[in-house]
Amino acid sequence: MSTPALILAALVPVLVALLASRRRPKLPLPPGPPKLPIVGNLFDLPATFQWETCARWCKEYNSDIIHLNVLGKSVIILGSFDATDALFEKRSAIYSDRNPEIWGGMADSPPSCKTSAQLKASRKYEPHEQLATHKLLKSLLRNPEAFSAHFGQMAGEISMSFTYGIDVLPSEDPFITLAQRAVHAFAAALVPGLYLVDTFPILKYIPTWFPGAGFKRKAREWRKLTAFRTRVGKAELGIAPPSFTADALNASNDATEPVFYQEHHIRDTAGTMYVASADTTVSSLRTFLLAMLANPDAQAKAQAEIDSVVGSEALPSFEDRDLLPYVTALVKEVLRWKNVTPLAVPRLLTVEDEYRGYRIPAGSAIIGNAWGLLHDETVYPDPHAFKPERFLLPNGQPDPAVRDPEVAFGFGRRQCPGRHMATSSIWITVASLLATFDIKKAVDAEPTYEYTSSIVSEPLPFKCTITPRSAKAAALVQSVDTDSRKA
Structure with a gap:
Protein backbone atom coordinates (compact mmCIF):
# COMPACT_ATOMS: atom_id res chain seq x y z
CA MET A 1 0.00 0.00 0.00
CA SER A 2 1.13 3.56 -0.71
CA THR A 3 1.97 5.93 2.13
CA PRO A 4 -1.22 8.02 1.69
CA ALA A 5 -3.27 4.84 1.77
CA LEU A 6 -1.57 3.73 4.99
CA ILE A 7 -2.22 7.10 6.60
CA LEU A 8 -5.87 6.99 5.55
CA ALA A 9 -6.23 3.46 6.89
CA ALA A 10 -4.78 4.57 10.21
CA LEU A 11 -7.06 7.61 10.44
CA VAL A 12 -10.29 5.78 9.65
CA PRO A 13 -10.70 4.19 13.12
CA VAL A 14 -9.96 7.55 14.76
CA LEU A 15 -12.55 9.33 12.61
CA VAL A 16 -15.12 6.62 13.27
CA ALA A 17 -14.52 6.91 17.01
CA LEU A 18 -14.86 10.69 16.91
CA LEU A 19 -18.10 10.50 14.95
CA ALA A 20 -19.47 7.85 17.30
CA SER A 21 -18.60 9.94 20.33
CA ARG A 22 -20.38 12.93 18.79
CA ARG A 23 -23.50 10.90 18.17
CA ARG A 24 -23.39 9.32 21.64
CA PRO A 25 -25.57 11.35 24.00
CA LYS A 26 -23.78 12.85 26.97
CA LEU A 27 -24.55 11.42 30.37
CA PRO A 28 -26.87 13.58 32.47
CA LEU A 29 -25.60 15.72 35.30
CA PRO A 30 -26.51 14.63 38.83
CA PRO A 31 -29.89 15.88 40.07
CA GLY A 32 -30.24 19.14 41.91
CA PRO A 33 -32.47 22.17 42.33
CA PRO A 34 -33.57 23.96 39.11
CA LYS A 35 -31.03 26.44 37.71
CA LEU A 36 -31.72 30.04 36.74
CA PRO A 37 -30.04 31.55 33.66
CA ILE A 38 -26.53 32.90 34.30
CA VAL A 39 -26.65 32.73 38.13
CA GLY A 40 -27.64 29.06 38.27
CA ASN A 41 -28.25 28.02 41.91
CA LEU A 42 -26.61 31.08 43.44
CA PHE A 43 -29.77 32.03 45.34
CA ASP A 44 -30.61 28.47 46.38
CA LEU A 45 -27.64 28.21 48.74
CA PRO A 46 -28.54 29.60 52.16
CA ALA A 47 -26.15 31.98 53.89
CA THR A 48 -25.86 29.70 56.93
CA PHE A 49 -25.83 25.97 57.74
CA GLN A 50 -25.52 24.97 54.09
CA TRP A 51 -24.85 21.35 55.12
CA GLU A 52 -28.41 20.93 56.36
CA THR A 53 -29.83 22.17 53.06
CA CYS A 54 -27.50 19.86 51.11
CA ALA A 55 -28.63 16.88 53.19
CA ARG A 56 -32.27 17.82 52.54
CA TRP A 57 -31.61 17.97 48.78
CA CYS A 58 -30.20 14.43 48.88
CA LYS A 59 -33.50 13.24 50.34
CA GLU A 60 -35.67 15.34 48.01
CA TYR A 61 -33.90 14.08 44.87
CA ASN A 62 -33.28 10.58 46.25
CA SER A 63 -29.61 10.85 45.35
CA ASP A 64 -26.36 10.81 47.28
CA ILE A 65 -24.77 13.12 44.70
CA ILE A 66 -26.17 16.60 44.00
CA HIS A 67 -25.19 19.06 41.25
CA LEU A 68 -25.27 22.83 41.61
CA ASN A 69 -24.29 25.57 39.20
CA VAL A 70 -23.04 28.72 40.87
CA LEU A 71 -22.39 31.48 38.31
CA GLY A 72 -21.18 28.89 35.83
CA LYS A 73 -19.10 26.94 38.35
CA SER A 74 -20.03 23.27 38.70
CA VAL A 75 -20.37 22.18 42.33
CA ILE A 76 -20.92 18.56 43.36
CA ILE A 77 -22.14 17.64 46.86
CA LEU A 78 -21.52 14.10 48.11
CA GLY A 79 -24.05 12.95 50.70
CA SER A 80 -23.27 9.32 51.59
CA PHE A 81 -20.42 7.11 52.73
CA ASP A 82 -20.81 5.12 49.50
CA ALA A 83 -20.20 8.24 47.41
CA THR A 84 -17.26 9.56 49.44
CA ASP A 85 -15.65 6.10 49.58
CA ALA A 86 -16.06 5.64 45.81
CA LEU A 87 -14.68 9.05 44.83
CA PHE A 88 -12.42 10.35 47.59
CA GLU A 89 -10.97 6.95 48.48
CA LYS A 90 -11.04 4.69 45.42
CA ARG A 91 -10.54 7.49 42.87
CA SER A 92 -8.34 9.71 45.01
CA ALA A 93 -5.87 10.25 42.15
CA ILE A 94 -8.33 12.62 40.43
CA TYR A 95 -10.33 13.79 43.47
CA SER A 96 -7.57 15.09 45.75
CA ASP A 97 -6.54 18.36 44.09
CA ARG A 98 -7.27 21.79 45.48
CA ASN A 99 -7.70 24.79 43.20
CA PRO A 100 -4.51 26.87 43.70
CA GLU A 101 -6.31 29.95 42.39
CA ILE A 102 -8.86 29.90 45.16
CA TRP A 103 -8.14 31.21 48.64
CA GLY A 104 -9.29 27.91 50.09
CA GLY A 105 -6.48 26.13 48.26
CA MET A 106 -3.74 28.11 49.95
CA PRO A 342 -19.68 20.06 58.67
CA LEU A 343 -18.58 20.61 55.05
CA ALA A 344 -15.20 19.38 53.89
CA VAL A 345 -12.84 21.78 52.11
CA PRO A 346 -13.74 21.67 48.37
CA ARG A 347 -11.67 19.44 46.06
CA LEU A 348 -10.99 20.11 42.38
CA LEU A 349 -11.83 17.33 39.90
CA THR A 350 -9.01 17.26 37.35
CA VAL A 351 -10.74 15.27 34.58
CA GLU A 352 -14.33 14.50 33.62
CA ASP A 353 -15.67 11.47 35.45
CA GLU A 354 -18.78 9.31 35.73
CA TYR A 355 -20.55 8.05 38.85
CA ARG A 356 -23.85 6.20 39.12
CA GLY A 357 -24.59 7.01 35.47
CA TYR A 358 -24.07 10.74 35.99
CA ARG A 359 -21.48 12.97 34.36
CA ILE A 360 -19.19 14.92 36.67
CA PRO A 361 -17.58 17.76 34.69
CA ALA A 362 -13.86 18.41 34.86
CA GLY A 363 -13.09 21.45 36.98
CA SER A 364 -16.01 20.79 39.34
CA ALA A 365 -15.69 21.67 43.02
CA ILE A 366 -16.37 18.43 44.95
CA ILE A 367 -17.57 18.81 48.54
CA GLY A 368 -18.18 16.03 51.04
CA ASN A 369 -21.09 16.77 53.39
CA ALA A 370 -19.57 15.35 56.58
CA TRP A 371 -22.51 16.57 58.66
CA GLY A 372 -24.94 14.74 56.36
CA LEU A 373 -22.95 11.50 56.63
CA LEU A 374 -22.66 11.69 60.42
Missing part, protein backbone atom coordinates in the same frame (compact mmCIF):
# COMPACT_ATOMS: atom_id res chain seq x y z
CA ALA A 107 -2.76 25.27 52.26
CA ASP A 108 -0.46 23.70 49.72
CA SER A 109 0.36 20.46 51.48
CA PRO A 110 0.51 17.65 48.91
CA PRO A 111 -2.38 15.19 49.25
CA SER A 112 0.00 12.29 49.80
CA CYS A 113 2.33 14.18 52.14
CA LYS A 114 3.98 11.78 54.55
CA THR A 115 3.64 13.10 58.09
CA SER A 116 4.75 11.98 61.50
CA ALA A 117 1.15 12.43 62.63
CA GLN A 118 0.24 8.84 61.83
CA LEU A 119 -1.18 6.78 64.68
CA LYS A 120 2.00 5.05 65.87
CA ALA A 121 4.20 8.12 65.50
CA SER A 122 1.70 10.38 67.28
CA ARG A 123 1.87 8.24 70.42
CA LYS A 124 5.30 9.59 71.30
CA TYR A 125 3.59 12.91 72.00
CA GLU A 126 1.11 11.47 74.49
CA PRO A 127 3.21 12.59 77.49
CA HIS A 128 2.92 16.19 76.22
CA GLU A 129 -0.85 15.79 75.84
CA GLN A 130 -1.20 14.39 79.34
CA LEU A 131 0.96 17.16 80.81
CA ALA A 132 -1.10 19.87 79.05
CA THR A 133 -4.28 18.20 80.35
CA HIS A 134 -2.98 18.29 83.93
CA LYS A 135 -2.22 22.00 83.51
CA LEU A 136 -5.78 22.46 82.25
CA LEU A 137 -7.21 20.76 85.35
CA LYS A 138 -5.30 23.16 87.61
CA SER A 139 -6.51 26.13 85.58
CA LEU A 140 -10.12 24.96 85.86
CA LEU A 141 -9.68 24.53 89.61
CA ARG A 142 -8.52 28.16 89.91
CA ASN A 143 -10.94 29.76 87.44
CA PRO A 144 -13.61 27.41 86.05
CA GLU A 145 -15.63 30.20 84.40
CA ALA A 146 -12.85 30.76 81.85
CA PHE A 147 -13.05 27.21 80.51
CA SER A 148 -13.01 28.29 76.85
CA ALA A 149 -9.78 30.24 77.31
CA HIS A 150 -8.24 27.31 79.18
CA PHE A 151 -9.21 24.93 76.35
CA GLY A 152 -7.60 27.26 73.83
CA GLN A 153 -4.38 27.49 75.84
CA MET A 154 -4.17 23.71 76.24
CA ALA A 155 -4.91 22.97 72.56
CA GLY A 156 -2.44 25.60 71.42
CA GLU A 157 0.22 24.24 73.74
CA ILE A 158 -0.20 20.68 72.43
CA SER A 159 -0.34 21.76 68.79
CA MET A 160 2.68 24.06 69.02
CA SER A 161 4.71 21.35 70.75
CA PHE A 162 3.70 18.63 68.32
CA THR A 163 3.89 20.71 65.13
CA TYR A 164 6.79 23.05 65.84
CA GLY A 165 8.49 21.83 69.04
CA ILE A 166 7.72 25.14 70.76
CA ASP A 167 7.09 25.46 74.51
CA VAL A 168 4.52 28.22 74.89
CA LEU A 169 4.03 30.69 77.71
CA PRO A 170 1.45 29.89 80.45
CA SER A 171 -0.85 32.63 79.16
CA GLU A 172 -1.13 35.07 76.22
CA ASP A 173 1.62 33.36 74.29
CA PRO A 174 2.39 35.40 71.11
CA PHE A 175 2.64 32.28 68.92
CA ILE A 176 -0.79 31.05 70.01
CA THR A 177 -2.34 34.53 69.71
CA LEU A 178 -1.04 34.93 66.16
CA ALA A 179 -2.02 31.40 65.17
CA GLN A 180 -5.56 31.80 66.50
CA ARG A 181 -6.06 35.01 64.49
CA ALA A 182 -4.84 33.24 61.38
CA VAL A 183 -7.05 30.23 62.10
CA HIS A 184 -10.17 32.38 62.31
CA ALA A 185 -9.32 34.18 59.06
CA PHE A 186 -8.59 30.85 57.38
CA ALA A 187 -11.85 29.29 58.60
CA ALA A 188 -13.92 32.25 57.40
CA ALA A 189 -12.24 32.26 54.01
CA LEU A 190 -12.96 28.60 53.36
CA VAL A 191 -16.73 29.12 53.29
CA PRO A 192 -17.55 28.29 49.64
CA GLY A 193 -18.40 31.38 47.63
CA LEU A 194 -17.64 33.87 50.39
CA TYR A 195 -15.12 35.67 48.22
CA LEU A 196 -15.57 36.61 44.56
CA VAL A 197 -12.17 35.11 43.81
CA ASP A 198 -13.80 31.68 44.27
CA THR A 199 -15.95 32.34 41.21
CA PHE A 200 -13.66 34.69 39.29
CA PRO A 201 -10.08 33.43 39.82
CA ILE A 202 -8.69 36.29 37.71
CA LEU A 203 -9.24 38.51 40.79
CA LYS A 204 -6.16 36.92 42.36
CA TYR A 205 -4.09 39.33 40.26
CA ILE A 206 -5.56 42.54 41.71
CA PRO A 207 -3.37 44.48 44.20
CA THR A 208 -4.02 44.14 47.93
CA TRP A 209 -5.13 47.79 48.23
CA PHE A 210 -7.86 47.38 45.60
CA PRO A 211 -11.51 47.40 46.82
CA GLY A 212 -12.70 43.82 47.22
CA ALA A 213 -9.19 42.42 47.78
CA GLY A 214 -9.89 41.51 51.40
CA PHE A 215 -9.15 37.86 50.64
CA LYS A 216 -5.55 38.76 49.72
CA ARG A 217 -5.04 40.69 52.96
CA LYS A 218 -6.36 37.76 54.97
CA ALA A 219 -4.06 35.38 53.11
CA ARG A 220 -1.12 37.62 53.97
CA GLU A 221 -2.12 37.48 57.64
CA TRP A 222 -2.11 33.66 57.48
CA ARG A 223 1.39 33.71 56.03
CA LYS A 224 2.61 35.69 59.05
CA LEU A 225 2.65 32.51 61.12
CA THR A 226 6.27 32.85 62.22
CA ALA A 227 6.56 29.60 64.13
CA PHE A 228 7.68 27.79 60.99
CA ARG A 229 10.53 30.19 60.26
CA THR A 230 11.70 29.83 63.87
CA ARG A 231 11.87 26.06 63.47
CA VAL A 232 13.71 26.29 60.15
CA GLY A 233 16.48 28.31 61.75
CA LYS A 234 16.85 25.96 64.70
CA ALA A 235 16.66 22.85 62.51
CA GLU A 236 19.49 24.21 60.36
CA LEU A 237 21.56 24.66 63.52
CA GLY A 238 20.68 21.19 64.75
CA ILE A 239 19.10 22.46 67.97
CA ALA A 240 15.39 22.02 67.20
CA PRO A 241 13.53 19.66 69.58
CA PRO A 242 11.54 16.78 68.08
CA SER A 243 8.44 17.88 66.17
CA PHE A 244 6.73 17.33 62.84
CA THR A 245 8.48 20.37 61.35
CA ALA A 246 11.95 19.44 62.60
CA ASP A 247 11.58 15.80 61.52
CA ALA A 248 10.35 16.81 58.05
CA LEU A 249 13.07 19.43 57.61
CA ASN A 250 15.72 16.91 58.58
CA ALA A 251 14.26 14.50 56.02
CA SER A 252 14.35 17.17 53.30
CA ASN A 253 17.94 16.20 52.54
CA ASP A 254 16.82 12.68 51.66
CA ALA A 255 17.03 12.40 47.87
CA THR A 256 14.46 9.61 47.88
CA GLU A 257 11.74 11.94 49.17
CA PRO A 258 12.03 15.08 46.98
CA VAL A 259 8.28 15.54 46.50
CA PHE A 260 7.11 15.16 50.07
CA TYR A 261 9.66 17.28 51.88
CA GLN A 262 9.95 20.48 49.91
CA GLU A 263 10.07 23.36 52.35
CA HIS A 264 6.81 25.00 51.26
CA HIS A 265 5.04 21.63 51.57
CA ILE A 266 6.33 21.24 55.13
CA ARG A 267 5.33 24.82 56.01
CA ASP A 268 1.79 24.46 54.69
CA THR A 269 1.26 20.97 56.10
CA ALA A 270 2.38 22.22 59.52
CA GLY A 271 -0.03 25.15 59.26
CA THR A 272 -2.86 22.83 58.25
CA MET A 273 -2.08 20.55 61.19
CA TYR A 274 -2.25 23.45 63.62
CA VAL A 275 -5.54 24.69 62.16
CA ALA A 276 -7.11 21.25 62.20
CA SER A 277 -5.95 20.08 65.62
CA ALA A 278 -6.18 23.27 67.70
CA ASP A 279 -9.61 24.48 66.58
CA THR A 280 -11.02 20.95 66.40
CA THR A 281 -9.90 20.28 69.97
CA VAL A 282 -11.36 23.48 71.43
CA SER A 283 -14.70 23.16 69.64
CA SER A 284 -14.99 19.46 70.49
CA LEU A 285 -14.27 20.06 74.18
CA ARG A 286 -16.90 22.80 74.35
CA THR A 287 -19.32 20.40 72.64
CA PHE A 288 -18.40 17.80 75.26
CA LEU A 289 -19.47 20.21 78.00
CA LEU A 290 -22.78 20.88 76.25
CA ALA A 291 -23.35 17.15 75.83
CA MET A 292 -22.82 16.62 79.56
CA LEU A 293 -25.22 19.45 80.40
CA ALA A 294 -27.90 17.90 78.19
CA ASN A 295 -27.15 14.27 79.17
CA PRO A 296 -26.28 13.99 82.87
CA ASP A 297 -26.89 10.23 82.73
CA ALA A 298 -24.07 9.82 80.21
CA GLN A 299 -21.78 11.84 82.49
CA ALA A 300 -22.64 9.68 85.49
CA LYS A 301 -22.10 6.45 83.52
CA ALA A 302 -18.69 7.59 82.27
CA GLN A 303 -17.63 8.67 85.77
CA ALA A 304 -18.69 5.31 87.20
CA GLU A 305 -16.57 3.51 84.58
CA ILE A 306 -13.54 5.68 85.37
CA ASP A 307 -13.98 5.16 89.12
CA SER A 308 -14.12 1.38 88.68
CA VAL A 309 -10.97 1.25 86.54
CA VAL A 310 -8.76 4.13 87.73
CA GLY A 311 -10.03 4.69 91.26
CA SER A 312 -9.65 7.96 93.14
CA GLU A 313 -5.93 7.88 93.86
CA ALA A 314 -4.69 8.69 90.37
CA LEU A 315 -5.68 10.46 87.18
CA PRO A 316 -6.55 8.54 84.01
CA SER A 317 -3.70 7.78 81.61
CA PHE A 318 -3.46 6.50 78.05
CA GLU A 319 -2.74 3.04 79.47
CA ASP A 320 -6.36 3.00 80.72
CA ARG A 321 -7.83 3.62 77.29
CA ASP A 322 -8.69 0.03 76.39
CA LEU A 323 -10.29 -0.41 79.80
CA LEU A 324 -12.63 2.57 79.35
CA PRO A 325 -14.80 1.67 76.33
CA TYR A 326 -17.72 3.88 77.39
CA VAL A 327 -15.46 6.94 77.67
CA THR A 328 -14.04 6.17 74.22
CA ALA A 329 -17.57 5.79 72.83
CA LEU A 330 -18.53 9.09 74.45
CA VAL A 331 -15.63 10.85 72.68
CA LYS A 332 -16.67 9.32 69.36
CA GLU A 333 -20.21 10.56 69.92
CA VAL A 334 -18.93 14.08 70.67
CA LEU A 335 -17.12 14.08 67.32
CA ARG A 336 -20.21 12.75 65.52
CA TRP A 337 -23.03 14.62 67.27
CA LYS A 338 -21.84 18.16 66.51
CA ASN A 339 -18.94 17.67 64.14
CA VAL A 340 -16.55 20.59 63.91
CA THR A 341 -16.20 20.76 60.11
CA HIS A 375 -26.41 12.37 60.72
CA ASP A 376 -27.54 9.69 58.28
CA GLU A 377 -30.22 7.72 60.13
CA THR A 378 -29.43 4.58 58.11
CA VAL A 379 -25.92 4.58 59.59
CA TYR A 380 -26.58 6.22 62.97
CA PRO A 381 -30.20 5.69 64.07
CA ASP A 382 -31.75 8.65 65.90
CA PRO A 383 -28.80 10.76 64.69
CA HIS A 384 -29.65 14.00 66.50
CA ALA A 385 -29.64 12.33 69.92
CA PHE A 386 -26.45 12.02 71.97
CA LYS A 387 -25.98 8.26 72.47
CA PRO A 388 -22.46 6.97 73.22
CA GLU A 389 -23.85 3.45 73.47
CA ARG A 390 -24.46 3.41 69.71
CA PHE A 391 -20.76 2.50 69.38
CA LEU A 392 -20.98 -0.38 71.88
CA LEU A 393 -22.22 -3.95 71.92
CA PRO A 394 -24.79 -5.01 74.54
CA ASN A 395 -21.90 -6.25 76.72
CA GLY A 396 -20.38 -2.75 76.76
CA GLN A 397 -17.46 -3.53 74.46
CA PRO A 398 -16.77 -1.63 71.19
CA ASP A 399 -19.02 -2.60 68.29
CA PRO A 400 -16.81 -2.99 65.17
CA ALA A 401 -19.89 -2.92 62.93
CA VAL A 402 -20.62 0.74 63.71
CA ARG A 403 -18.75 3.15 61.48
CA ASP A 404 -16.12 5.28 63.20
CA PRO A 405 -16.91 9.03 62.80
CA GLU A 406 -13.46 9.74 61.34
CA VAL A 407 -14.99 11.73 58.45
CA ALA A 408 -15.21 14.50 61.05
CA PHE A 409 -11.55 15.01 60.07
CA GLY A 410 -12.08 14.93 56.31
CA PHE A 411 -11.87 12.36 53.54
CA GLY A 412 -9.30 10.21 51.76
CA ARG A 413 -5.84 11.54 51.02
CA ARG A 414 -6.86 15.00 52.20
CA GLN A 415 -7.90 13.82 55.64
CA CYS A 416 -6.51 15.93 58.49
CA PRO A 417 -2.88 14.89 59.09
CA GLY A 418 -3.19 15.73 62.79
CA ARG A 419 -6.36 13.74 63.45
CA HIS A 420 -4.72 11.09 65.66
CA MET A 421 -3.18 13.73 67.89
CA ALA A 422 -6.46 15.66 68.08
CA THR A 423 -8.44 12.54 68.97
CA SER A 424 -6.00 11.40 71.65
CA SER A 425 -5.82 14.86 73.24
CA ILE A 426 -9.61 15.07 73.35
CA TRP A 427 -9.79 11.58 74.89
CA ILE A 428 -7.31 12.24 77.72
CA THR A 429 -8.93 15.60 78.47
CA VAL A 430 -12.45 14.17 78.61
CA ALA A 431 -11.35 11.24 80.79
CA SER A 432 -9.43 13.52 83.17
CA LEU A 433 -12.25 16.06 83.41
CA LEU A 434 -14.82 13.39 84.19
CA ALA A 435 -12.53 11.81 86.78
CA THR A 436 -12.13 15.03 88.77
CA PHE A 437 -14.99 17.43 88.02
CA ASP A 438 -18.78 17.55 87.84
CA ILE A 439 -20.24 19.51 84.92
CA LYS A 440 -23.65 21.07 85.54
CA LYS A 441 -25.86 23.84 84.20
CA ALA A 442 -25.25 27.32 85.54
CA VAL A 443 -27.92 28.50 87.96
CA ASP A 444 -28.53 31.76 86.10
CA ALA A 445 -28.19 30.69 82.45
CA GLU A 446 -29.69 27.92 80.33
CA PRO A 447 -27.42 26.97 77.40
CA THR A 448 -28.87 27.54 73.92
CA TYR A 449 -26.97 24.68 72.24
CA GLU A 450 -26.55 26.92 69.20
CA TYR A 451 -23.53 26.85 66.90
CA THR A 452 -21.77 29.17 64.50
CA SER A 453 -22.11 28.57 60.77
CA SER A 454 -18.64 28.41 59.23
CA ILE A 455 -16.11 25.87 58.02
CA VAL A 456 -15.25 25.41 61.72
CA SER A 457 -18.58 25.22 63.56
CA GLU A 458 -18.31 26.16 67.24
CA PRO A 459 -20.82 26.47 70.08
CA LEU A 460 -21.96 29.99 70.80
CA PRO A 461 -20.77 31.26 74.21
CA PHE A 462 -22.48 29.56 77.14
CA LYS A 463 -22.12 29.23 80.88
CA CYS A 464 -21.82 26.14 83.05
CA THR A 465 -20.51 25.21 86.48
CA ILE A 466 -17.41 23.02 86.73
CA THR A 467 -16.72 21.95 90.29
CA PRO A 468 -14.45 19.29 91.86
CA ARG A 469 -16.27 16.02 92.49
CA SER A 470 -14.84 15.97 96.02
CA ALA A 471 -12.18 17.52 98.22
CA LYS A 472 -10.05 14.46 97.46
CA ALA A 473 -10.39 15.10 93.71
CA ALA A 474 -9.37 18.74 94.17
CA ALA A 475 -6.32 17.67 96.19
CA LEU A 476 -5.38 15.16 93.49
CA VAL A 477 -5.46 17.89 90.84
CA GLN A 478 -3.35 20.17 93.03
CA SER A 479 -0.76 17.47 93.68
CA VAL A 480 -0.11 16.42 90.09
CA ASP A 481 3.31 17.36 88.71
CA THR A 482 3.17 19.74 85.72
CA ASP A 483 6.88 20.22 85.14
CA SER A 484 7.21 20.42 81.33
CA ARG A 485 10.81 19.17 81.47
CA LYS A 486 9.53 15.72 82.42
CA ALA A 487 7.23 15.34 79.40
